[in-house]
Amino acid sequence: MSTIDAKALSQKITPTVNKIQKSKVVNGISNGLMGAMPVTLLGAFSALLLNLPIAPYKEFITNVGIANALQVIIQFSTNFLAVIFAVAIAGGYAKQHKEDGVFAGLLTLVCFFIVTPMNVTEEGVKLIPFQWLGGTGIFTAIIVSLVATRIYIYLKQKGVTIKMPESVPPVVASSFSSLIPGFAAVIFFTIVSSVFAATSFGTIHQFVYTFLQIPLQGVGGNIVSIVILWTFAQLLWFFGIHGTLVIYSVVLPIFTAMDAAQMAAYAAGEALPNITGRAFVSTYTMSGSAIGFALLMLFVAKSKQYKTLGKLSAVPALFGISEPLVFGTPLVFNFKFFVPFVFMNGVNLIIAYTLTAIGIIPRVAGFTPVSGTPIILSGLMEGSWKIAALQVVLVALSTIVWYPFFKKADNEAYQIEQSAENNQE
Amino acid sequence: MINITLVCAAGMSTSMLMSKMQQSAKQQGIEAKIIAMSEAKFETYEEATDVLLIGPQISYMEDEIRSKYEPKGMKVAVIDMIDYGSMNGEKVLKDALNLLN
Numbered sequence: 087m088s089t090i091d092a093k094a095l096s097q098k099i100t101p102t103v104n105k106i107q108k109s110k111v112v113n114g115i116s117n118g119l120m121g122a123m124p125v126t127l128l129g130a131f132s133a134l135l136l137n138l139p140i141a142p143y144k145e146f147i148t149n150v151g152i153a154n155a156l157q158v159i160i161q162f163s164t165n166f167l168a169v170i171f172a173v174a175i176a177g178g179y180a181k182q183h184k185e186d187g188v189f190a191g192l193l194t195l196v197c198f199f200i201v202t203p204m205n206v207t208e209e210g211v212k213l214i215p216f217q218w219l220g221g222t223g224i225f226t227a228i229i230v231s232l233v234a235t236r237i238y239i240y241l242k243q244k245g246v247t248i249k250m251p252e253s254v255p256p257v258v259a260s261s262f263s264s265l266i267p268g269f270a271a272v273i274f275f276t277i278v279s280s281v282f283a284a285t286s287f288g289t290i291h292q293f294v295y296t297f298l299q300i301p302l303q304g305v306g307g308n309i310v311s312i313v314i315l316w317t318f319a320q321l322l323w324f325f326g327i328h329g330t331l332v333i334y335s336v337v338l339p340i341f342t343a344m345d346a347a348q349m350a351a352y353a354a355g356e357a358l359p360n361i362t363g364r365a366f367v368s369t370y371t372m373s374g375s376a377i378g379f380a381l382l383m384l385f386v387a388k389s390k391q392y393k394t395l396g397k398l399s400a401v402p403a404l405f406g407i408s409e410p411l412v413f414g415t416p417l418v419f420n421f422k423f424f425v426p427f428v429f430m431n432g433v434n435l436i437i438a439y440t441l442t443a444i445g446i447i448p449r450v451a452g453f454t455p456v457s458g459t460p461i462i463l464s465g466l467m468e469g470s471w472k473i474a475a476l477q478v479v480l481v482a483l484s485t486i487v488w489y490p491f492f493k494k495a496d497n498e499a500y501q502i503e504q505s506a507e508n509n510q511e
Numbered sequence: 512m513i514n515i516t517l518v519c520a521a522g523m524s525t526s527m528l529m530s531k532m533q534q535s536a537k538q539q540g541i542e543a544k545i546i547a548m549s550e551a552k553f554e555t556y557e558e559a560t561d562v563l564l565i566g567p568q569i570s571y572m573e574d575e576i577r578s579k580y581e582p583k584g585m586k587v588a589v590i591d592m593i594d595y596g597s598m599n600g601e602k603v604l605k606d607a608l609n610l611l612n
Contacts, residue, residue, distance in 0.1 A: 414596025
């Protein structure tokens with residue numbers, strides 16, 4: 087009976103989830119950020135290689151000059167993420183409107199640097215400081231890319247363009263058709279730039295950072311919101327919806343900016359600014375915190391049903407792929423496992439947060455996790471064996487919490503299997 | 512030659528099912544090209560797709576995906592939850608082929 091209720095409820099949730107997912111802005115941002123992933127990873131791996139805590143190795147890479155080279159790479163990846171995201175998001179957003187992503191990216195690049203402060207030295211040398219080109223500039227980058235691209239697309243699709251006579255080749259005509267919409271975006275940001283120059287903020291970067299990025303990071307990045315959001319994500323999984331994906335479509339910009347600041351500090355060997363962020367959540371909630379359950383099925387199950395499921399789902403679960411577990415068991419609409427399935431994420435996050443806050447476990451380095459990175463390795467990549475050790479402890483805890491639920495279900499399945507066999511004989 | 516494309520959130524778990532389906536197709540001597548990718552990537556995928564299968568975790572996108580791709584002549588279906596979870600490549604392949612008949 088309860089199953090039917092759950093299905094009805096799920097159908098009510100679906101349209102809302104779908105609406106968030108269908109938004110061109112949301113999709114543009116997440117596709118753009120995903121597209122920029124290789125660059126983010128490049129910076130992350132360089133920072134890891136630079137900071138491996140082995141003294142002879144460190145000395146070697148410094149003497150040979152590798153350390154220097156790695157720093158250059160970090161400078162133009164991790165410390166350059168605002169610029170990279172601006173171009174990538176403009177491209178992703180333009181594609182949502184079925185427009186040319188390359189031109190939108192270039193236009194955004196111009197607009198972004200128009201609103202970014204430039205210094206002139208006494209010798210007359212013009213310099214762009216890196217201050218706003220990394221993590222701190224990400225929100226402005228997102229805003230500029232969305233607005234510039236929107237202006238461009240709006241005017242272009244409205245037909246506010248220079249019309250060429252038919253004899254002009256289409257290639258030439260199309261480059262002219264981008265001209266007025268492109269100009270409009272550039273002029274708009276020139277005005278924005280001068281308006282902010284007249285205020286005490288000086289630049290839109292400072293304004294957005296103070297009034298948007300910092301407060302949003304406070305709201306989205308604090309442990310209470312994270313526990314609520316990731317419990318909600320599990321609830322969506324319970325209804326068969328990819329909850330993590332849905333939550334990320336909302337918090338991705340915030341988490342990305344936080345992780346970027348974290349990575350930059352890690353690469354520079356400075357104190358890490360955040361406890362939470364995307365890396366934190368992914369590190370401590372792998373496979374919906376249900377890995378313990380998969381291990382129980384694999385090693386302890388008496389019933390054939392759960393033993394088979396364990397063989398199928400345990401290895402993927404260790405790599406952070408939870409679908410076989412979620413849909414095979416199934417955990418979807420399955421009230422037998424509702425409590426651990428929905429609430430373990432929150433428990434793990436609170437434990438990890440507390441241990442990090444009091445300093446027993448170091449803060450995560452903020453590396454964007456690549457999906458498919460196995461547990462323990464994903465912890466080590468965050469900069470310390472202690473983080474990997476905590477992952478193991480949390481798996482052990484998940485095993486204990488899941489045990490009574492698992493045992494009951496396994497016994498039931500075993501008895502059904504036994505009586506079925508007896509009937510056959 | 513039948514082209515079957517599987518899509519899900521990141522293309523990770525569908526890629527597991529993909530290899531199971533490829534094995535099954537090979538055993539039965541069915542000529543099929545089966546590949547898996549993320550839903551976002553599929554938007555720019557240019558090669559032929561006869562059957563488009565959606566992972567159950569993004570079944571909330573079903574209507575949108577149907578309205579986008581059915582007019583292009585693709586058969587669209589959501590993979591059965593249990594078949595998906597148990598990575599039953601043979602069954603999913605059979606269902607996919609039935610869609611074409």
